[in-house]
Amino acid sequence: MKEARVTIEQMDIFRHTAGLDRGNTPYRNYFCAEEGHDSWDALLELVKMGLMVKRPSPTSPSSLFHLT
16 A cells, blocks of 8 residues: 655644644544635545545535544
C-alpha cells in the first residue's frame, strides 16, 4: 500500500474532526461542511486518499466527513 502524505492543513482537519482543536481528549469523529467551505477541497482529497469517508448529514444539506 502506498504511504499517504498529508499537509499541515489536512492535519488540522484531522484534529478538528476528532475534537482535538479544543483540548487533548478526542470526543467526536466528524467534520460538518458543505460545498464552498474553506476546507472542502482538502476534505475531498482526504476521502480520495482513503483517510476519511463522506456521508450526507441527516439534519442539514451539509456533508459529514469521518476519519477512517
